[in-house]
Amino acid sequence: MTKLTDEYYLVFIQGDHWVSRWLKKDCSHVLVYAKDKYNWIKLDPSTSKLMWEICPYSVSDHRVPYYLHPRARIIKIRTSRNAKWFAKWRFSHCVNFVSYSIGIKIKALTPWRFYKKLIKLANKPYPAKHICYLQVLK
DSSP states (O other): OOOOEEEEEEEEEOOOSGGGGGSOTTSSEEEEEEEOSSOEEEEEEOSSOEEEEEEOSOTTOTTHHHHHOTTOEEEEEEEETTOOOOOSSOOOOHHHHHHHHHTOOOOOSSHHHHHHHHHHHHTSSSOBTTEEEEEEOO
């Protein structure tokens, strides 16, 4: 029996929120790109709402996050389909939303700490619970 997985591209960029002035300049916001059979989907969490968009690119083109964010840090992650966790009340920011939406449980307050924790997991053969594959692309 094969295990169903979901593949995501986490893109770490410079944010435009007022808190970003105290965070690492080129890694103060994180957003998610995912694809299905037909479309690329972008999820961009902000403080007040979730912005999503369907990107007009072919799903066979794996470099879409690079085209849209040429200087960003990008991590490709594959999680198991049964990866679900529901947290109690948490401070709403992009890191919590992204980790919740892809089904992993990594505690980090800033996107830079989230990125560093994912880098540490990339060097392990079995990264963490519900993470099947983790690759630092850029």
